Amino acid sequence: MTPIIQTEALTKVYGANGAAVHALRGIDLTVEKGEFVALIGPSGSGKSTLMAILGCLDLPTVGTYTLDGRQVQGLSGGELARIRNEKVGFVFQSYNLLPRASIVRNVELPMLYAGVGRKERRERALALLEKVGIADKADKLPATLSGGQKQRVAVARALANNPALLLADEPTGALDSKTGAEVLDLFRELHQQGNTLLLVTHDPSIAALAQRRVEIRDGLIAVAEGVA
16 A cells, blocks of 8 residues: 655755755654554654645655655645645644635635535535534634634545545644643544544643654654554
8 A cells, every 4th residue: 555655864954055954854754544643752852844845835855755746845835735635634733724705615625626516515515514513603703713623624624525645733832731632533533533643742641542652852763662
């Protein structure tokens, strides 16, 4: 079976000559379909840079990255945008919802970019809101929702195009502990349903909930282990 994520000698350098900063120093990482992996590391470790490359928001300086069987390096900006929309679902700490669009319209947006018809968009968006437990909020605006509800909307939107990879960057960072635990329960449910998840966190207790933990330090993988 083709891995969802496969990187070889992935390197990212910012700047040049004396001002060069090596954010990644040769990352070899494989994530199989259906895995739940936590990427953990302190600030400045390189995990945010790695997440940006895995999400096709940036390209490596050296090395290869294959996402669901397709090599990413060398693709044009338009091709990267298409892969981001079709292959990767993003869940950010800050939700990134459109404030003047209804909840259901926020969830429909990735499908609109993918060319899905209006009727199918609405049906799929409502089904996803039902899946994450907030179907009754479909016609509301984001400002009327709690933080936990906004993050559920973000999860529904991330799932809109049935992505190969769900990429969550500190998804509970803006939430209180009770609400954060509820969102993490939702991620566990998604994993049990067969979704491939990569969760970026600095919190070891959150990382321990994943099937496997990958720790990155100074641009290198320091620890890669399963979690019982």
